[in-house]
Amino acid sequence: MDELDAPLSSRLGARTAALLAEELGLATVRDLLWHLPRRYVERGQVTPVGDLEAGEQVTVVARVQEVAAPRPMRARAGALLQVTLTDGRTPIGLTFFARHVNQFAHHRRELVPGRTVVVSGKVERFRHSLQLARPDYQALPDGVDDAGVVVDRPVPLYAATGKAASWKVEKAVRAVLDPLDERADGIPDVLPAELVARHGLLGPLAALRAVHAPDTREHLAAGQQRLRYEEAFVLQTALAQRRHEAAAERAVARPGRAGGVLDAFDERLPYPLTAAQARVGEEVAADLARDHPMQRLLQGDVGAGKTLVALRAMLRVVDSGGQAALLAPTEVLAAQHLRSLTAALGDLARGGLLGGDERGTRVVLLTGSLGAAARREALLAAASGEAGIVVGTHALLQEHVQFADLGLVVVDEQHRFGVEQRDALRRRGGRTAHLLVMTATPIPRTVAMTVFGDLETSVLDELPPGRAPVTTTVVPLQRTSWVDRVWERVAEEAARGRQTYVVCPRIGEEPTDGPDAAASAPASVPAAADLEPGADALWDEEPPEEEPPAGGAQRPAAAVLDVVRTVREHPATSGLRTEVLHGRLPAAEKEDVMRRFAAGEVDVVVATTVVEVGVDVPTASVMVVVDADRFGISQLHQLRGRIGRGGLPGTCLLLTGVEEGSAAGKRLKALAATTDGFALAQVDLEQRREGDVLGAAQSGRRTSLQLLSVLRDADVIAEARRDATELVTRDPALTGHRALAAAVAERVSGDTELFLGRGGPPGRRAPPARPGRGPSRC
Template sequence: MDQHTRLDVILGKRIAGSLEKNLGLLTIADLLENFPRRYLQRGEFSEISSLPFDEDVTILARVISSSTRTMRARRGTITDVVISDSDEGGPVLSSVKISFFNGFNARQKLQPGVLALFSGRVGSYGGHLTLTNPDFILLDEAVTTAADAAAMAKLPIPVYSATAKLTSWTVQRAVAMVLDQADTDHWFDPIPEWLRTRERLPGLSQAYRMIHQPTSVEQCYWARKRFRYQEALVLQTALARRRAETAQEVATSRPGVLDGALTAFDAQLPFTLTAGQRRVGEELSRELATSHPMNRLLQGDVGSGKTLVALRAMLQVIDSGGQAALLAPTEVLAAQHAESIRRTLGTLTRDGLLGPGDGPSVSVTLLTGSLPTAARRQALLDAASGDADIVVGTHALLSDNVTFFDLGLVVVDEQHRFGVEQRDVLRSKADAPPHLLVMTATPIPRTVAMTVFGDLETSVLDELPDGRSPITTHVVGLVENPRWEARLWQRAREEADAGRQVYIVCPKIGEGDSLADDDGGEALALFGAPAGGDGGAQELTGVVGMLEALRAEAALQGVRVEALHGRMPPEDKSRTMAAFAAGEVDVLVSTTVIEVGVDVPNATLMVILDADRFGISQLHQLRGRVGRGRLPGTCLLVTRLEPDHPSRERLAAVAATTDGFELSQEDLKLRREGDILGARQSGGRSTLKLLRVIQDEDVIALAREDAQELVAEDPGLEGHPALRMAIENYLNPEKEAFLERG
């Protein structure tokens, strides 16, 4: 039997169906690569006092009492069993009562002193944790293959992810049946033998047995080390192959000219480029001048000047006779980009009045779905004829009727909001593969970049330009300081009276909504999802209600307050944002639609309501909207959570530093790393099984070097069919597409 054999061939339809329904496991390989979450030993009891409420758990505990009584309201009995995490004969540390309705089996087997595994959902009754009708198995019955009881006592007990209808020991028994019948000794190993020997790793068949049926704790660690490296090698080899394939493509060289628009632009800049901007600019310039397509990820902290660097690259392409397209995730951001580029270009902007003899000039065209018919028709004509040098747009750029005269550079802003299909549609509008620059305002740790964006070369802007003012951030806890709520609006009034402007950010739009789903969505694709804890059942603040409340607030009488959110008509959004940028609105009540790209230097205060409902990186991006001029910025993170609530950790982390790279590391530590390649990005189950991108940096770096060597010697992996097959199996089409994102 090979890896693709369906589980029902060995396990039968009932058990195989349960594994598919509850865990999504279809084949032998699926089951064997569903590794234990942890291991228990007889002397290591589960800590009952820390059981998570309302979650499915598998725990090892000892029975300390059992009693059965007749129910009064209906026929039958209730067996109450008290279990503890104390050793036999020792003091009771923590205990939990389990109730079995008509539990004949429990009454017979769960006698005082018995050691057992219990699997069920943690509930509460009378202020105490409970398990109601859990599945259980006596420990001596959990391991059936060892003859010697003394040896059995030393065997680690694997604990698998379980559900209410599928226990850990059911999975364990299924694995045992598969290992007994599947001929894993003859399966091809994805890790080449010379690499296994160098790293002293067990072979595939041996590793499966070690990780699922270990005879010692050391075997668990050894097997996990092997599969961790295997994960890294498969991912890095897939990325290395992509880099090699890209290197074979032929692009149009865009070297620029000596006295073109880029030279004129640099000459009129009112400030000096930072060292980082010069360094990254030189990297982009060199790659644009080659005959292979540039594929580069440009990341930098909030306000580091990524758009300026991208604009200089666009001008080099324009000087070479090509066009540039900038793809933005929202109409608000696209309009902001177009206006910002025109403003930055200054006198170089071509407005139709300048003739051919007036020196270098650049035409910037906006193309969005909400443009009036005549304006849209003109924008399409300008892109197709080449009259438009830079075309800024949203998904409208991807329409079939959009064509370019000579598309030389594609710039994708906020890459995590676009899939590979969308990017490829835009790239296909060029006769030859265009150069690609992906920008992200979310700082990405080096190991994440190697794992997720390894097919792109990476440039980092790690310093702020002159003129950017510091931002101070404070957590405003209304539970411990309820009077601070009134002070918030007084603070907003003080800023308005001083001629400055204020953002008020809400997590939803109106009554009955959950978190706001603006046209830009939330920044949850890579980082930004709340790290556990939903803030309880508190009513979230909505833009609509807050707008009414602030207009009636005594402290804000006479202050111009407007709202902005994703459900507004596009023309209303544009009008409101333009008014705020022009200083005609003092206080803007908004959802996260203003999260990235919005640039209003006069905005100095941001109040984020229900801040605990946002993730670390999203809070960091939001506060980057203030302090963009020469006046310092202030961000107030308002929460109604108790001071000891776990979600307050995120707020404290954001208040403690403005270093986006440091925050992204903290973000990963607080959240499940599996989400990085998981369902939120690719629509499937999490790809990462054992690999942890923060802890396993050395493993990832080593696998990257090994993968580059393998692909350099054998681009098609003809000599490594097992590794090639592992890439095809491990990275299904959805996940493989995700790895191409940007």
């Protein structure tokens, strides 16, 4: 058996092994050795206690300030010992319980005033003061270790739980690592020797010793350098193999033709392309003209003209005799795309029909809620090739949907679809279609994917003329006069003939509504009723950062069905024409509401995030987001992009009940400070880390990256990419690098395998973290 695959029960005591498996999911030697420290402290360093929040499971470093005399409890049998720690500014209490007052001798020996301790526990508030419930601690030595050496080395702090404290993890790591180091033969090197020498890296065992038991900060840095490069290199090798395989795939070249529908469309454009649109259009055209599949990510800020670039690419494919599919995440957005495309094309969208241009094509819509007759007509148009452009939702992914010659798949808001879903559509009919995925503000996983080089990237970094400025203001719900002013502003805009969106996190009156339902559901993901038939209910959307108030449960998120009553009853807005829009409504009703809103027949639409992307109403000038803290940065930026589209200045009002200094409060403040989507993506990435770059996880809470940071380590990643590309070019199957091949195979599994397009069961998901078992904040 490979030493790394040995079960921990064979190397540790049965109780310790069971604890690590139950609490942290660590089952093998490999699992434990790559459970790397979260951070390090040195003697004299402390954790700012004032930053802690009630409800968190934390590991902190503080000094003992005071140890009270043990005393009997008043209300029941037993005794307690109260200890006060401090970071020099803010105190935090520890309380220990025992049967008798003479059973605290160990605590009183270890918890000496002035001594630094590492302590784990759950933060609670008791009588307006912070305390750690059920604390577990380790006192740091007073300057000398058992061998008489001065203790100035960094102390590792691990992701841990209440039962598996950081120092218990450290003890287990040393018990496994030290014997390996003595033999020096337990861990094969996945890196080629030439790369280790070229970059001056430590060997694998030396690197693990340096990160788990560093002697100095320099020793630690050398170990981290090795492991960061190794992590980047394994990931980049996997991606290089995918690029190599993709280069061997064949697709039909779609170079277009002169005098076709694209030329006719360009002649009718009422405005010139921006320089960015022209540049990106040439990049896409060059990819389409090749005989291997395009895989390109089109990034652009809200309103940068991504849809126009995508439409021109689709028309080029139609001119080449093929078809294009535009995949949208919701029926509202799909219908909006249909309206936008047909309006832009005019009679070019009615090719083969009475009154249509002979150079044109047909554009059809396919969604899950179409009637039987309309659905049959759309399916026939796609299968016969009569429809050159098919716009649809997840309904396009169903097996019975066939195309005559699918040449291009355009995915709007690509993070809303699983990779296996879009690839299934690309390979429909036995040939691989070209792929263009679009996103506005990149969410962290998208940023990470582009840095790691999975997709070729095009960026629209220029806004078309005519976009009006949008002012964003954070409105505290506690200030009722400010909230009243919000509704007065909505009424003032209506008096000028302008419209308002009011967006809420949920619909309301859900079948699963209950005391805890609203707070427990991910608020930035639409309710189940908002999903299309057959939709993947686990969208790759960023989870909200829920911040319950200290000592109490979080109140339910604002609901459309409640807020619409507020709008209709408020003195300022009671006379306005107000409608609701959400995914639970019949498709015809949703379409009717948006049609009347766009026509100026509705003043206010109270909606869920079905209006997040694509909905284009030039006279909409106000966006009110209720409980804005329940949404992520990219989603809020998308919502804000729905206004200011017709030359009218826009106002975005973010209503929130969170404190300004909280994580969500800082997120909203950042949004109010800039309208630059790429800057906001950077803020989002800094706050939430990269997410699972090669898997389904979206947030940094379940990141696949141990040491790598996309922001900090871009140079390391680029270097590893060059090295991996060079190696895979010479040895695509890694036949001469068995250890590396094993590391890639182990890394590319489960959701990662799906991401890399190497099969696996569709719809497979990583198991959710069990409530209450998440790692502590260190």
